[in-house]
Amino acid sequence: MYHLRSLIRQVRAEVLVLPSRVIALVFVIGLLLFPLLTQDPYLLRMLILASLFSIYAASWDLLAGYAGQISLGHALFFGVGAYTTALLGLHLGLHPYLTVPLGAVVATLAGLFVGVPCLRLRRHYLALATLAFPLMLTGIVFMFPNFSGGEGGIWRIGRLASTRVGEYYLIVGVMLVAVFSLWRIAGSRVGLIFHAIREDEVAARALGINIVRYKLLAFAISGFTAGVAGALYAHFARIAGPSNLDLFMSFQPVIWTIFGGAATIYGPVTGVFVLYPLLDSLHVLLPQYRMLLFALLILFILRFMPQGVTTWIRDAIETSCPSCRVRNAATRRACRACGTPLRN
Amino acid sequence: MRSLFACLVLTVALGIGTCGQVIRIGVVGPMAYIQGEHHWYGAILAAEEINAAGGIDVDGTKYTIELVRIDSNEMQPGPEAVGAVERAITALKVDFLVGGFRTEAMLAMTEVAADYKKIFLIAGAADDALLKGRVDKNYDRYKYLFRVTPVRSTYLAQVSFILLREVVETFRRELGIEQPKIAIVAEQAAWANMIVTLVALQAGAPVDKGGFGGQHVGTWRPSALATSVAAELSAVERAGAHIVFTVFSGPVGVVFGRDWGRLQIPVATVGINVEAQAQGWLEATGGFGAYTATVGIYAEGVAVTEKTIPFVNGFRTKFGEIPLYTAGTYDAIHILADAIRRAGSLETDAVIQALEVTDYVATLGRVAFDELHDPIWGPEHLTGLGVQWQEGAPRAFWPREWRPDPTAQPDLVIGYPGTVPYQIPPWVVDHWRGTGK
Incomplete structure (x- = not known):
């Protein structure tokens, strides 16, 4: 009873005071209750894939949005996670509950492998260097077709759960934990250091921050999270193939993040949950105009909401206190933290 | 209103x-x-x-x-x-x-x-x-x-073997090459694996043991989406092959036909090339795809049923x-x-x-379906055709006088009206004529 009361108090104090957090809470509750409303396999599939891609997009946001390490080869981590779990299952017959974490660990190592040679590179040089890594892995996959499945990829990968609802709760659960963890990391001291590195690397070093360690940490965390997404995806789609490593796969998290709002963690999640179902529905409704409409929507957002949809909505429903910078609901007259008047 | x-x-x-x-x-x-x-x-x-x-x-x-x-x-x-x-x-x-x-x-x-x-x-x-x-x-x-x-790969392999045998026999008969050298060029795809293995095994086996009595000189596996196979074809030529056995279902088939004709590689092609079944084959290969032979289903003027x-x-x-x-x-x-x-x-x-x-x-x-839900292959059911591009059109060269079981049923001869004999490409004939090797 005490814990319940404490939880309610915390929700009241931390969540219900800000409209954006209320929206996030409603979203989480909605996701968890969704199978109780309908178990339509098509809708569940759409939400499962959106959850998987949310993990993937959020991992890119931590690396590029927070730490400023713009990666255009993020599919490497996704693909490494997918291939590792598939190969371990295929050749050693291991259970997905073992191969998925191993896939994430190998993707973390891949993150470090990419991070080390890229330490001295910045901006577009870094972006171009990271672009090369998934292409290299694709080449390796093609070199050993008998082991890696070559162009055809690896099929017959085991399922995560016997039912669609089981898969849904497993993947949505992992997504919520992963995104919440990334959000906590982004808001912690580590996240602050990532910010500092992104804004001014020289100044951060002058403050005594070990730039090398934190850059590698960003690559490792991002690689791990993208690896989890890739490994789960392989089990859900039951394939790990070269398309997991292709250019479009690398660009997708960039699109989702820019659409939703970079350096927010919840922005890419929003981006995925809006854009993925939209694109998938257009497959059914207007297949021939799908990509055109998608491109027009992205252009519209870039033109009118350059900071991303979530940032635009948040700025519309919340204000920042001019004195203590704490965010408040736009309807408030005084800051909830320091009492400074918010409106004249 | x-x-x-x-x-x-x-x-x-x-x-x-x-x-x-x-x-x-x-x-x-x-x-x-x-x-x-x-x-x-x-x-x-x-x-x-x-x-x-x-x-x-x-x-x-x-x-x-x-x-x-x-x-x-x-x-x-x-x-x-x-x-x-x-x-x-x-x-x-x-x-x-x-x-x-x-x-x-x-x-x-x-x-x-x-x-x-x-x-x-x-x-x-x-x-x-x-x-x-x-x-x-x-x-x-x-x-x-x-x-x-x-029909399933095993039968498809059987049909393509029969076609390869036709071409090997034509080389023996018309050019006096008793042991033709056979190269294999197959796309990287699961369905092709078994066919490639079997052809490689059978190429050098004696005729009386069911082989082709030739010599296998190598296998090349380009991507099904490759945009050039000039390197593979040069290697085939260097290996001294007379015949190249193809296994293609993807767009690489067009690339192969184009490069083969353009470079005038002195080998005859036969096997499976899905793109060569299309009306636009010659156009797609820039006119270089003539004389390509493939397993097919439909051909000019041939009434299977x-x-x-x-x-x-x-x-x-x-x-x-x-x-x-x-x-x-x-x-x-x-x-x-x-x-x-x-x-x-x-x-x-x-x-x-x-x-x-x-x-x-x-x-x-x-x-009719067998117990595996596969269509039954063979005389009176599905056979497929051997099709070669001759005079600007896909013409069937098999089954012409096919005896599926000469021992048990010597009188059973299968042939569809409208079939013509296989032709070795002229530049291949010019290259190998009189060499006898």
């Missing part, structure tokens, strides 16, 4: 009232490629014919066919294929599925069909493993899968092309319609039972 609204409501209501019952068939294929286009074209022709004839009579109720185009983008297999099929079943509510192309993708797509208990008539993928080890080992799960075309020529002509009139084997969706839909009529029900198990006892004369031969 009110009367206009009433008219609209009436029209819509009448429209709904008269539209009748519909069977939705999902046509699965790589729609951005010619293979997928022909899946779709074949299905359109079948649906139009059936609907024009009043639809399918199911226990007194008439059903018309509505096709749903499903782009599985299988040429480079990825999760999109699985997603496309699942979307078709769950969102577009298809009742049956036909088509499919790449084995790798089909293995996963047919799993989805089995999950949702949807009948999937395969028209495009050959690998044995699509049905063998599934329908026989786990009938309850995989009973929904049937293959209409092509009484339905073949009307279908080929109808296809050509409507779409301006000769059908590829993937246009076997035409036969697949007719076979499905026939089974539904016989079952007198749309209930899945009843249709499966009806399909299992199918004996249907299709455009590609007489279709």
Whole structure:
């Protein structure tokens, strides 16, 4: 009873005071209750894939949005996670509950492998260097077709759960934990250091921050999270193939993040949950105009909401206190933290 | 205004009232490629014919066919294929599925069909493993899968062996080369693996032991989406090959035909090249694809059954092309319609039972399914054709005087009217004539 009361108090104090957090809470509750409303396999599939891609997009946001390490080869981590779990299952017959974490660990190592040679590179040089890594892995996959499945990829990968609802709760659960963890990391001291590195690397070093360690940490965390997404995806789609490593796969998290709002963690999640179902529905409704409409929507957002949809909505429903910078609901007259008047 | 609204409501209501019952068939294929286009074209022709004839009579109720185009983008297999099929079943509510192309993708797509208990008539993928080890080992799960075309890889290999033997014999007869050197160029795809292994084994084996009495000089495996095979062809030439055995289903077939003719590589090509079954083959290869020989289903003026020529002509009139084997969706839909009529029900198990006892004369031969739900291959059933591009058209050179079983049935000779002898390309003749090696 005490814990319940404490939880309610915390929700009241931390969540219900800000409209954006209320929206996030409603979203989480909605996701968890969704199978109780309908178990339509098509809708569940759409939400499962959106959850998987949310993990993937959020991992890119931590690396590029927070730490400023713009990666255009993020599919490497996704693909490494997918291939590792598939190969371990295929050749050693291991259970997905073992191969998925191993896939994430190998993707973390891949993150470090990419991070080390890229330490001295910045901006577009870094972006171009990271672009090369998934292409290299694709080449390796093609070199050993008998082991890696070559162009055809690896099929017959085991399922995560016997039912669609089981898969849904497993993947949505992992997504919520992963995104919440990334959000906590982004808001912690580590996240602050990532910010500092992104804004001014020289100044951060002058403050005594070990730039090398934190850059590698960003690559490792991002690689791990993208690896989890890739490994789960392989089990859900039951394939790990070269398309997991292709250019479009690398660009997708960039699109989702820019659409939703970079350096927010919840922005890419929003981006995925809006854009993925939209694109998938257009497959059914207007297949021939799908990509055109998608491109027009992205252009519209870039033109009118350059900071991303979530940032635009948040700025519309919340204000920042001019004195203590704490965010408040736009309807408030005084800051909830320091009492400074918010409106004249 | 009110009367206009009433008219609209009436029209819509009448429209709904008269539209009748519909069977939705999902046509699965790589729609951005010619293979997928022909899946779709074949299905359109079948649906139009059936609907024009009043639809399918199911226990007194008439059903018309509505096709749903499903782009599985299988040429480079990825999760999109699985997603496309699942979307078709769950969102577009298809009742049956036909088509499919790449084995790798089909293995996963047919799993989805089995999950949702949807009948999937395969028209495009050959690998044995699509049905063998599934329908026989786990009938309850995989009973929904049937293959209409092509025949399974083992039989496809058998047909391509017969064609290779024809070419080897022609080299012996016309150029005096007793032990022709055979190279293999096959795309990287699961369905090709077994064929490649068998040809490599048989190439050097003596004729009296069922081999070709030649010599295997190497195997090359380019990508199914390769944009040049000049390196592979140069290696084939350096290896001194007389004949190159091809195994292509993807666009690399066009690239191979173009590079082979352009570089005048002194080897004769025979085997499987799906792109060479297309009307636009010569145009696609820049005119360099003449004399390419491939296993095929349809050829100029060859009547495999009484339905073949009307279908080929109808296809050509409507779409301006000769059908590829993937246009076997035409036969697949007719076979499905026939089974539904016989079952007198749309209930899945009843249709499966009806399909299992199918004996249907299709455009590609007489279709009956074996215990694996594979079409029976051989005389009086499906044989396929050996097709070579001669004088600007695909002409059948096999079966001409084929004796399937000379010992047990010496009098059984199979040959379709309209077949012509195989021709070695002239530059190959010029290169090897008189060398005797």
